[in-house]
Amino acid sequence: xxxxxxxSKVRKTYSISRYKYKRLSEDFGQIIGRILTRxxxxxxxxxxxxxxxxxxxxxxxxxxGIIGKNGAGKSxxxxxxxxxxxxxxxxxxxxxxxxxxxxxxxxxxxxxxGRENIYLYGAILGMKRKEINEKFGDIVNxxxxxxxxxxxxKRYSSGMYARLGFSVVAFMNPDILLIDEVLAVxxxxxxxxxxxxxxxxxRGSKTLVFVSHxxxxxxxxxxxxxxxxxxxxxxxxxPKDVIKEYLDIYSQxxxx
Amino acid sequence: xxxxxxxxxLFKELLFAxxxxxxxxxxxxxxxxALWAIMQPLSLMxxxxxxxxxxxxxxxxxxxYPIFSxxxxxxxxxxSTSISFGSLSIVNNSNLITxxxxxxxxxxxxxxxxxALDFFIACLIFIALFFIFRVPISVNILYVLPIGFLxxxxxxxxxxxxxxLVVIWRxxxxxxxxxxxxxxxxxxxxxPIEKIPQNFKxxxxxxPLATLISDFRDVTVFSKSPDLKNLLLxxxxxxxxxxxxxxLFKKIERRFADII
Numbered sequence: 334x335x336x337x338x339x340x341s342k343v344r345k346t347y348s349i350s351r352y353k354y355k356r357l358s359e360d361f362g363q364i365i366g367r368i369l370t371r372x373x374x375x376x377x378x379x380x381x382x383x384x385x386x387x388x389x390x391x392x393x394x395x396x397x398g399i400i401g402k403n404g405a406g407k408s409x410x411x412x413x414x415x416x417x418x419x420x421x422x423x424x425x426x427x428x429x430x431x432x433x434x435x436x437x438x439x440x441x442x443x444x445x446x447g448r449e450n451i452y453l454y455g456a457i458l459g460m461k462r463k464e465i466n467e468k469f470g471d472i473v474n475x476x477x478x479x480x481x482x483x484x485x486x487k488r489y490s491s492g493m494y495a496r497l498g499f500s501v502v503a504f505m506n507p508d509i510l511l512i513d514e515v516l517a518v519x520x521x522x523x524x525x526x527x528x529x530x531x532x533x534x535x536r537g538s539k540t541l542v543f544v545s546h547x548x549x550x551x552x553x554x555x556x557x558x559x560x561x562x563x564x565x566x567x568x569x570x571x572p573k574d575v576i577k578e579y580l581d582i583y584s585q586x587x588x589x
Numbered sequence: 590x591x592x593x594x595x596x597x598x599l600f601k602e603l604l605f606a607x608x609x610x611x612x613x614x615x616x617x618x619x620x621x622x623a624l625w626a627i628m629q630p631l632s633l634m635x636x637x638x639x640x641x642x643x644x645x646x647x648x649x650x651x652x653x654y655p656i657f658s659x660x661x662x663x664x665x666x667x668x669s670t671s672i673s674f675g676s677l678s679i680v681n682n683s684n685l686i687t688x689x690x691x692x693x694x695x696x697x698x699x700x701x702x703x704x705a706l707d708f709f710i711a712c713l714i715f716i717a718l719f720f721i722f723r724v725p726i727s728v729n730i731l732y733v734l735p736i737g738f739l740x741x742x743x744x745x746x747x748x749x750x751x752x753x754l755v756v757i758w759r760x761x762x763x764x765x766x767x768x769x770x771x772x773x774x775x776x777x778x779x780x781p782i783e784k785i786p787q788n789f790k791x792x793x794x795x796x797p798l799a800t801l802i803s804d805f806r807d808v809t810v811f812s813k814s815p816d817l818k819n820l821l822l823x824x825x826x827x828x829x830x831x832x833x834x835x836x837l838f839k840k841i842e843r844r845f846a847d848i849i
Contacts (some may be wrong), residue, residue, distance in 0.1 A: 347847060360758070391590060412687070412688075414688045414844065415689065415690050417686070417687060417688065417689065417846045418846045418847055419843055431690070433688065433689055434691075438683040439685060439687075439689065440684070440688070440689065442610060442614060442684055443619075444613075444614050444617045445610065445614065449610075449613065453606050453607075453609075453610055456602050456603045456605075456606030456607075457603060457685065457691070458598075458604070458689070459603070459688055459691070460602075461602055462602055462606075485617075486825045493604050495616075576726060
């Protein structure tokens with residue numbers, strides 16, 4: 334059924350090389366060295382295990398919140414769902430059209446005007462031009478940026494950036510919506526508006542996956558919550574229980 | 590491969606939006622705007638005419654040197670602009686690559702599309718030169734269609750190849766401009782292909798770009814028909830290169846977000 338997500342025993346490792354980018358000379362050096370010494374490929378690369386065998390299932394229409402400390406693997410889960418990256422082992426099965434609002438400003442171009450960016454960002458999110466035309470008025474209304482539509486967005490404040498980006502996402506029509514900690518920017522009024530929009534989305538038949546450190550927002554929107562801890566799924570269940578446990582662990586740790 | 594094309598078709602709206610972005614962004618806040626599309630081949634033509642036409646008296650085979658060089662600069666500029674913008678298109682859009690899914694080839698192809706538009710604008714000057722120098726046109730000019738098509742596929746293949754490799758080895762960022770510069774001398778832009786010594790010609794003609802640009806000049810300003818057997822061979826080489834490049838691109842694509 335469209336809107337379902339299933340992870341089974343998903344492992345994902347990233348290699349952290351000494352240099353961020355490979356250098357051509359380094360690679361050639363290694364290859365020549367290998368030929369000369371007739372050694373097999375050396376396995377000295379440092380690995381970072383982002384996910385260590387994670388399994389879960391999300392049904393269509395569910396709204397799932399993911400909480401956990403930085404580096405726990407929350408964003409990696411979203412990247413795997415949106416097929417930006419692939420697991421080293423295990424399988425990820427996703428059914429349905431995905432919409433992702435993952436980072437402030439990704440996909441927006443500073444030199445272009447607000448109007449041009451709405452079309453560009455819409456296209457990047459997979460919307461058809463016709464669809465954007467139809468919803469253009471709503472998007473602009475929601476963003477409250479009518480006055481600045483023809484200004485290049487490099488002149489926007491970061492709050493205005495967030496408004497523009499979220500407003501486009503709010504009017505797309507995916508089966509699965511992924512949101513990664515984006516409500517930290519923007520004023521209170523706009524944050525509440527976004528939460529309401531997401532609540533509306535989750536009430537419908539759509540699937541929502543929401544990563545946030547804002548526990549109140551998670552409690553308000555989600556029907557289930559999972560705790561990620563060092564690449565493992567620690568707990569998944571009703572928001573009230575899971576958040577309580579999360580707070581217990583957290584306060585215990587800070588006491589120690 | 591048909592699967593890749595099908596998916597690409599699903600994202601054609603994104604491709605058009607990115608072409609539009611590339612064009613808009615490239616000329617935003619420049620005084621001359623889209624005139625730059627013309628300025629580049631035009632100014633090179635003027636320099637070449639002064640140095641190679643007047644000073645060095647390069648043999649332009651009975652055709653005024655300005656139109657002789659422009660007829661090669663036109664396809665050459667298309668190739669080099671595509672490469673200089675497109676080969677970095679993946680690394681320059683790393684924020685998109687790591688966040689949102691779409692077939693990654695739309696990024697280099699968007700650069701290709703923008704360069705194609707520049708090419709058509711610069712064609713206006715070419716047409717004007719025909720009138721200015723009263724160069725006759727024959728029906729052979731229709732050969733520009735298959736030659737242009739091959740040129741397009743060759744450029745696309747080069748872009749797919751380079752843009753994917755730059756993600757793995759950033760050093761290529763410095764190699765590519767150098768490579769492009771050298772390639773121009775290995776291509777009959779400044780001089781006629783006839784000047785290549787007979788025993789080198791076979792090797793020289795293995796450079797598909799040399800054949801295509803020389804043919805482009807032959808069918809336009811010289812009203813000649815191209816050597817079809819040779820063109821067919823070049824077409825085959827280009828096709829194989831395209832398949833190899835696209836396959837390589839798709840293979841590396843899965844890891845783009847992890848290594849970028």
